[in-house]
Amino acid sequence: MTNGSRFQSRGFTLNYFDLLNKGGRHLGSLDISLQSWRHTISAFGGFDTADFTLVDTESAVDDWAINGLGRKIVVTDEALSPIWEGFVDSVTLTRGGLSLTYGPLTDIANKIFSIYSGVDTSVFPPVIGARKRSPTFNDLESQATWGIWPYILSLAGVTDSNADLLVTMYMKEHHYPEKSTAFSFSGGQGTLTVKCLGWYNTLVHPYNYTVSTPVFTTITNRFQQIILAQPNAGWISTDFANLQNNSTSVVAYQNDDQKAIEQIKGYTAMGDASNNRWLFGIYEDRKAYHYPVSNQIDYFIYLSDPEQRILDRNNAQVPSWRLRPGKWAFFADFMPGLGSPNAQLEHDPRAVLIESVTFDMRVPIEFSITGGHNSQYEQKSAKLGLRGVSV
Numbered sequence: 001m002t003n004g005s006r007f008q009s010r011g012f013t014l015n016y017f018d019l020l021n022k023g024g025r026h027l028g029s030l031d032i033s034l035q036s037w038r039h040t041i042s043a044f045g046g047f048d049t050a051d052f053t054l055v056d057t058e059s060a061v062d063d064w065a066i067n068g069l070g071r072k073i074v075v076t077d078e079a080l081s082p083i084w085e086g087f088v089d090s091v092t093l094t095r096g097g098l099s100l101t102y103g104p105l106t107d108i109a110n111k112i113f114s115i116y117s118g119v120d121t122s123v124f125p126p127v128i129g130a131r132k133r134s135p136t137f138n139d140l141e142s143q144a145t146w147g148i149w150p151y152i153l154s155l156a157g158v159t160d161s162n163a164d165l166l167v168t169m170y171m172k173e174h175h176y177p178e179k180s181t182a183f184s185f186s187g188g189q190g191t192l193t194v195k196c197l198g199w200y201n202t203l204v205h206p207y208n209y210t211v212s213t214p215v216f217t218t219i220t221n222r223f224q225q226i227i228l229a230q231p232n233a234g235w236i237s238t239d240f241a242n243l244q245n246n247s248t249s250v251v252a253y254q255n256d257d258q259k260a261i262e263q264i265k266g267y268t269a270m271g272d273a274s275n276n277r278w279l280f281g282i283y284e285d286r287k288a289y290h291y292p293v294s295n296q297i298d299y300f301i302y303l304s305d306p307e308q309r310i311l312d313r314n315n316a317q318v319p320s321w322r323l324r325p326g327k328w329a330f331f332a333d334f335m336p337g338l339g340s341p342n343a344q345l346e347h348d349p350r351a352v353l354i355e356s357v358t359f360d361m362r363v364p365i366e367f368s369i370t371g372g373h374n375s376q377y378e379q380k381s382a383k384l385g386l387r388g389v390s391v
Contacts, residue, residue: 007034007361011078014052019070020087020235021147027071030054035191037075038360039084043325044268046281046289047084047198048356050075054192061192065093069102069177070146073196082284083321083359086198095190099182106201109151109174110142111231115257116155116163133257134163142175148231150205152257200282203264205231206257215252219267220245220290222252223280226260227288236282242289246272279326291326293353297341298327303334320367323357329369 007014008031015029039050050073054064071088090103113136153170155163207226217225220243227236248270254263268280268290277293299318300311310318310329330341331350342348352371359367 007037008032013076015074017072020072021232024072036362038362040356040358041325042356043279044265045198045200046283047086050084050086050196052194054194058190061093061190064192065091065100068194070105077321085284086196088194089197090195092193097184101180103177105177106197107174108146108149108177109171110139111148111150112137112153112167112171114153114155114163114167116158134167137167137171139171139175150231152206198282199236199286200261202235203260205229205260207254207260207263208257209252209254211253216249217252218246219248219250219270222250222267223264223288223290226263237285237287239287242287244291246278246290248273294327296328297330299329300332301329302332321359323367325354325356327354329354
């Protein structure tokens with residue numbers, strides 16, 4: 001059975017839509033023509049990466065190669081439940097030994113300013129001055145086609161005019177998706193490989209919030225503020241019902257031009273007031289989720305099970321493509337002599353806190369998980385302002 005027919009036999013459907021800034025209308029769906037599908041869901045970010053290979057008529061493949069970049073992708077199962085959602089970041093067409101790649105979309109830069117240190121050339125040797133910020137330059141044509149992709153160019157020791165010149169030059173070279181080619185004589189059927197990213201990867205805008213007096217807010221409120229400031233309205237939903245209330249207090253002031261996603265990662269690392277770990281991700285319908293990691297066993301796996309099933313707490317089977325990070329998996333027949341699960345799951349070798357889940361139809365065992373630990377150290381360190389703490 002080919003991967004394409006396996007995709008169809010499970011009732012999976014890949015729906016694709018026009019770019020969101022062009023209305024996001026439904027363009028079609030794929031099932032039997034898909035030769036592969038793989039996706040990853042991560043504890044931070046939610047729907048993370050995906051890729052698929054398409055074998056179809058020459059005109060259909062060419063359409064994807066020319067027009068596929070930026071398309072919204074939603075894959076559903078037989079219950080019509082989304083199992084992954086994101087956008088096309090790059091496409092690679094291979095035919096007769098010629099390989100043509102468009103993208104990545106996320107390398108576009110069409111709203112740019114620079115942060116730079118000025119230089120005083122009236123003295124010798126020239127003196128590097130204070131930190132400066134250039135005006136913001138926009139390519140409106142590119143933005144209308146591909147959406148707004150902000151970028152901050154970092155420079156050192158340049159004059160004001162040269163800083164502006166370098167910004168405009170950089171934008172000229174990066175305002176549209178790049179095209180790259182490779183060629184060697186070979187045969188074989190033409191294929192199209194599509195690489196996708198989850199929507200959290202669009203949160204690349206710098207976010208600042210300046211006030212004259214000290215102001216504090218909560219992590220949950222800050223997430224809302226950051227998302228509401230997105231330059232592409234509606235790319236990330238403003239339905240915040242799934243942002244659970246994390247009342248951890250943080251300083252509202254922000255004036256470092258830090259990317260939104262970097263700020264969100266830093267706030268997520270703080271956890272809650274009790275230093276419990278929380279997660280952040282963009283999931284179904286491009287909605288943001290913020291919630292604490294589980295404190296109980298969510299999935300039971302038996303290594304000896306010939307059917308390789310995953311069971312929930314009610315002993316019902318969980319399809320592998322519905323596994324989610326931030327939950328505990330317990331290998332029930334591993335080290336049976338240990339008896340009942342340890343009340344502190346992080347100390348039980350049979351339990352793993354899922355950091356990421358990968359579902360891959362190209363391999364016989366279609367899913368894999370990577371696990372981490374549940375420690376309060378990272379959360380406390382983030383609150384104390386230590387650098388290099390990740391989630």
